[in-house]
Amino acid sequence: MFPVINRESVLSGFQWFFFIFCNTVVVPPTLLSAFHLPxxxxxxxxxxxxxxTALACLVQAFCGHRRAIMEGPTGLWWGAILTITLGEASRGTPLNDIASSLSVGIAISAMVTIFIGISGLGHRLARLFTPAVMVFFMLLLGAQLTSIFFKGMLGLPFGIADTSARIKLAPFGLAVAVMCFILAMIIFLQQRISRYALLVGTVVGWGLWRLCFPSSHLPPGELSWRWFPLGSHGTLM
Structure with a gap:
């Protein structure tokens, strides 16, 4: 049975699309900065x-759980990759070795996850994740992601600390202004309007960014498709 389509469902779906969009679009630039890719x-x-992300959304919508769970790059892996990369790079570990080790670790985690799903051990392992454990885990994850977002707002690189990096006050001021605008909508406006605060804030923030910081850089005209866009055989692109 298909859901009822009305104005509220369309706006809610559009806002959910922006959630997934914002969750996905921020990952490639951070990986580019962390691994010093071209x-x-x-x-x-x-x-x-x-x-x-689109394929994952289609699969879960037609063949999966069909629940309001955000698809796309997970914040847990994203934070773990950036943290491990920064920590190992500061110790002098080559980026190629870090990338290879992360690839092996992610592949092993995928196989373990598939085994847990097929064997039905998930409900037994769930007993280990008590509310206290989940609160502590979410606190650490939130702190890690907050530091990543805050560095992005300040215009600081995500990779190895660069002594020439400087805080960009103008983009930071715009980010803080948009954040205050969203909070004001949530606090002072009625619920039927405030529920779309993040959608409005995203559109307004994007428009102000294009207006205040126009970019003259154009992406390359040709796009080369590869099975392994980050590199292969232990070598980054």
Missing amino acids: ADNLLMLTQYAFLT
Whole structure:
């Protein structure tokens, strides 16, 4: 049975689309900065991220759980990859070795997850994750993601600390202004309007950014598709 389509469902669905969009679009630039990849790879990585996220959404909508669970790059893996990369790079570990180790770890985690799903051990392992454990885990995850977002607002690189990096006050001021605007909508407006605060804030923030910080840089005209966009055989692109 298909859901009823009305104005509220359309706006809610559009806002949910923006949630997934914002959750996906921020990942490729951080990986590009963390692993010092060429700037030309940004467009390709972003398109790969959007395509895989779209496929995941279609699969869960037609064949999966059909619940309001955000699809796309997970914040847990995102934070773990950036934290491990920054920590190991500060110790002098080559980025190629870090990337290879992360690839092996992610592949092993995928196989373990598939085994847990097939064997039915999920409900037994869930007993270990008590409310106290989940609160502590979410606190650490929130702190890690907050630091990542805050560095992005300040215009600081995500990779190895760069002594030449400087705080960009103008983008930071715009980000704080948009955040205050969203909070004001949630606090002072009626619920039927405030429920779309994040959608309005995203559109307004994007428009102000394009108005205040116009970019003259254009992406490359040609796009090369590869099975392994980040590299292969232990070597980053």
